[in-house]
Amino acid sequence: MDAQxxxxxxxxxxxxxxxxFDSACTSLKPRVVIEAERAYYEEYSACADRSHHPxxxxxxxxxxxxxxxxxxxVNARPDEVVFTKNATEALNLVVRSLDYSSRHRIVTTAxxxxxxxxxxxxxxxxxxxxxxxxxxxxxxxxxxxSIERVIDSRTALVAIHHTTNTTGMRAxxxxxxxxxxxxxxxxxxxxAQGVPHGPMDFHRLGADFLAFSGHKxxxxxxxxxxxxxxxxxxxxDTFIVGGGTVETVTLxxxxxxxxxxxxxxxIQNYAGAIGLAAACDYLSAIGMEQIERYERELAGGLIxxxxxxxxxxxxxxxxxxxxxxxxxxxxxxxxxxxxALMSVPLAKIAVRSGxxxxxxxxxxxxxxxxxxxxxxxxxxxxxxxxxxxxTLDKIARLA
Amino acid sequence: MCLIALLVFxxxxxxxxxxxxxxxxxxxxxxxxxxxxxxxTGLDEEIKAGTVAGIMKVSPGxxxxxxxxxxxxxxxxxxxxxxSTIWLIRAVYFxxxxxxxxxxxxxxxxxFL
Numbered sequence: 001m002d003a004q005x006x007x008x009x010x011x012x013x014x015x016x017x018x019x020x021f022d023s024a025c026t027s028l029k030p031r032v033v034i035e036a037e038r039a040y041y042e043e044y045s046a047c048a049d050r051s052h053h054p055x056x057x058x059x060x061x062x063x064x065x066x067x068x069x070x071x072x073x074v075n076a077r078p079d080e081v082v083f084t085k086n087a088t089e090a091l092n093l094v095v096r097s098l099d100y101s102s103r104h105r106i107v108t109t110a111x112x113x114x115x116x117x118x119x120x121x122x123x124x125x126x127x128x129x130x131x132x133x134x135x136x137x138x139x140x141x142x143x144x145x146s147i148e149r150v151i152d153s154r155t156a157l158v159a160i161h162h163t164t165n166t167t168g169m170r171a172x173x174x175x176x177x178x179x180x181x182x183x184x185x186x187x188x189x190x191x192a193q194g195v196p197h198g199p200m201d202f203h204r205l206g207a208d209f210l211a212f213s214g215h216k217x218x219x220x221x222x223x224x225x226x227x228x229x230x231x232x233x234x235x236x237d238t239f240i241v242g243g244g245t246v247e248t249v250t251l252x253x254x255x256x257x258x259x260x261x262x263x264x265x266x267i268q269n270y271a272g273a274i275g276l277a278a279a280c281d282y283l284s285a286i287g288m289e290q291i292e293r294y295e296r297e298l299a300g301g302l303i304x305x306x307x308x309x310x311x312x313x314x315x316x317x318x319x320x321x322x323x324x325x326x327x328x329x330x331x332x333x334x335x336x337x338x339x340a341l342m343s344v345p346l347a348k349i350a351v352r353s354g355x356x357x358x359x360x361x362x363x364x365x366x367x368x369x370x371x372x373x374x375x376x377x378x379x380x381x382x383x384x385x386x387x388x389x390x391t392l393d394k395i396a397r398l399a
Numbered sequence: 400m401c402l403i404a405l406l407v408f409x410x411x412x413x414x415x416x417x418x419x420x421x422x423x424x425x426x427x428x429x430x431x432x433x434x435x436x437x438x439x440t441g442l443d444e445e446i447k448a449g450t451v452a453g454i455m456k457v458s459p460g461x462x463x464x465x466x467x468x469x470x471x472x473x474x475x476x477x478x479x480x481x482x483s484t485i486w487l488i489r490a491v492y493f494x495x496x497x498x499x500x501x502x503x504x505x506x507x508x509x510x511f512l
Contacts, residue, residue, distance in 0.1 A: 334466075337441070341448030346455065394455060398466040 001286065001294045003381050009282075010379055019349040019384045024165050024193060024326050024356075024375030026215045029279075036278035037220055040271040048270055049244060049261075063270050066277035067260075073280040074195065074210065074227055076202040082226040082233070082260040083273050087192040088115035090211035090226035093263060094188045095119035095159060097236040100129040103156035103185070109134045109142060109171070110364050111164050114357040116190045120159060129156065134176075140167040140316040140365055147172070147179050155185040162194030162210075166361045167316025168299070168326030168375070170194070177206040186232055192216055196283075196377070197324045198292035208232035214272060219279035223272030226263070233259065240265045283378075291378050295325040298376045298385065302327050305389035306374075309396050315365040325376035328356075328367070331392065333399035336370045339392070347391040349384075401428035401438055403477055404446075410484060421446075446473075 007013045009030040012020070020028055040062070046055035048063040068078045084090040095106070096119055106120050106129045123129040132155075135146035142160075151158055158180040163170050173189065180187045187207040191200065195210075196217030202210055209232060214223040228236075238245070238256065242265035247255040256262050283291065300320035306312050311332030317323060331339055340353035354370045355362040362368060374388065408422035421442070428438040447469050455462035465472050490500040499505045 335444075337444050338448050338451075341445055342452045342455075345449060345452035394459060397459065398451065398455075398463045 001290045001378065003294070003379065006286065007379050007381075013379060017348050019347065019380075019387060021349060021351045021374040021376055021380065021384070021388065023196075023377035023380075024168075024216070024373060025352055026221065027196065027218050027377050028379060029220065029275075030218055030282055032282050033218055033220060033275045033278045037271045037275040040274050045271075047267060059270055062274050063268065066273040069277035069280050070225055070273075071227075073284060074200045074202045075204070076210075076227045077230075079259045080202070080227050080230060080233070082228060082263045083268055084211075084224045084226055084263075085222060085269070086215070086224035087190065087211045087213040088224075090209075090224050091116045091159070091188065091190060092119045093226055093239045094209050094211070094228075094236065095123060095157070097239045098157055098186070099235070099237065100156050103154055104128070105130045105132055105152075105155045107132050107134060107151050107155050107158045107180075107185070108160060109136050111136055111140060111142075111166065111361045112159070112161055112358065113165055113190065113192070113361075114359070115192070116159055116161070116188075117358075117360065134160075136364060138364070138366060140164065140169050140361075142171050142176075144172055144175055147175055151176070151179045151183055151185060153183050155180065155183055157186050157188060159188040160190065162189050162191045163197065163324055163326075164316075164358070164361065165193045165326070165356055166328055166358050166365060166373075168193070168323035168328075169316050170322070173205060173207070181206070186235070193324070193326070197295055199288040202227050214276035214279060217276075217279055218282060219276035220269075220272045223269050223276045225276075230259070233263075236263075239263055242266045244268075286378065294378060295376065296320055298380055298382070299323060299325040299327070301382050301385045302374060302376060302388075305385050306392065308389060309392050311396060311399075312392070315367060315371060325380070326373065327375075328365075328371045328373045330367060330371045331396045331399070334395055336367075336372045339372045339395055342395050343388075343391055346394065347387050349388055349391060401425055401432055401442070404442065405429050407477060407480060410480075 010028045011031060012028050044055050044058040046059040048060035067081045071078045071081045084093060106123060108120055110133055120131055124131045132150050134150050135143035137143060158176060160171050160176060177187050188209040189207040191210045191212040195212040208229050210227040212225055215221040245257055245262050245265045247257055302325060303314065303318050303320055306314055306327055306329050309331065313330050315328045330336055336353040340351050343349040343351055352373045356373055362370060405422065405425035408418045408425050411418040412422045424440045424442050428440045428442055431438050451462050451466045454465055493500050493502045497503055
């Protein structure tokens, strides 16, 4: 992969010297995505699926084409793609709309992002569901032995990450999905950190639901996606309702639409969806396998760089083959926030510090007060990793 | 501490717009403390990081010293700041009243020599 050619596509990287290592929070956006959004607002800014004039027809055509693009990106049919505000909304949609009356257990892990964990805990608080956790070792690896023990015939939903936002490690989804389906449970996968970084085949994954955000994969903010098997989608109750979700309404009766439209209430983020489709096309043109391979190389370099700093602690495995280019770490006697804050004036490096909206996960990993997270993407380079290493080395010497 | 920071940044804001956002954040911090809520601006962390990083570019050894003893360093700098401000006000007053910087019977100001 030609990293320099990739970098040329991102306007924010035109500024020399800036190093962006915060892509797990949100990625940078290439010109094609910005241009796609601009085109909607300048050339056909109208309502899709409602009005019938040339502008609206074009908006509708582009919006549905975006749905098809997203489907292709994860190997799903267009009628399996529900547009949401972000992954958080998609996860809430499933967890809050599922019926727990006959099966009342939700299985998850302590490693989940708050976006998944909180709706689950809310279901428990309301008395709708019981929450059971798969065991996780201190390195952040899901204990496969606990899968069979915890997922049983009382489980309604297994809700789990594809890739964590704290260690960049993947869950053993093949084992989990198999066990869940054997027991008749549905599987919801939080793909926010997984979909942007490697090939994703929804049908091969075998899950019933897959949620992800656009802004972590070069797309715009404010747009996300729930990919769902048609039969699983039908099992969900309504979530946010309003214009566009119904066939007919009388004061006595409401007839809901079927498929994704039942969950897309009100005017949608058309520009965002079209921009996200442009991001999917952009990433597909480069090739997700190539991106994954390149990121793995970056991960190896990043792990080695951090390991070379005396007193640095990396959370999760140090095997780059088992994680994406995301490394969470701490330096001895220099608080995480100080490392992140000093990286800016010292070398214009943007990294994140804190608990990354995954407080229980960080406690489990042994960093309850937080850590530094460097998360890379296709536009980062080994040279940037070298500058980061030198900067960390200077900061580590302060203590 | 945030009250002192507010005073310092308010004074510095008079001579440089660069310090005005910091003064605003210090004010927010004072407001939160005054209403018995913890300060959530992270201002102290940012000032420490910015100061240490600035010193590191010149002298990594000195930066380490400041990093390890930042509280003492910031108290010393604040005291020097206030003392020099008081002396400046005093000198301007003497210059206005007596035409020199040292008061009655004093010699000329350094910058008049």
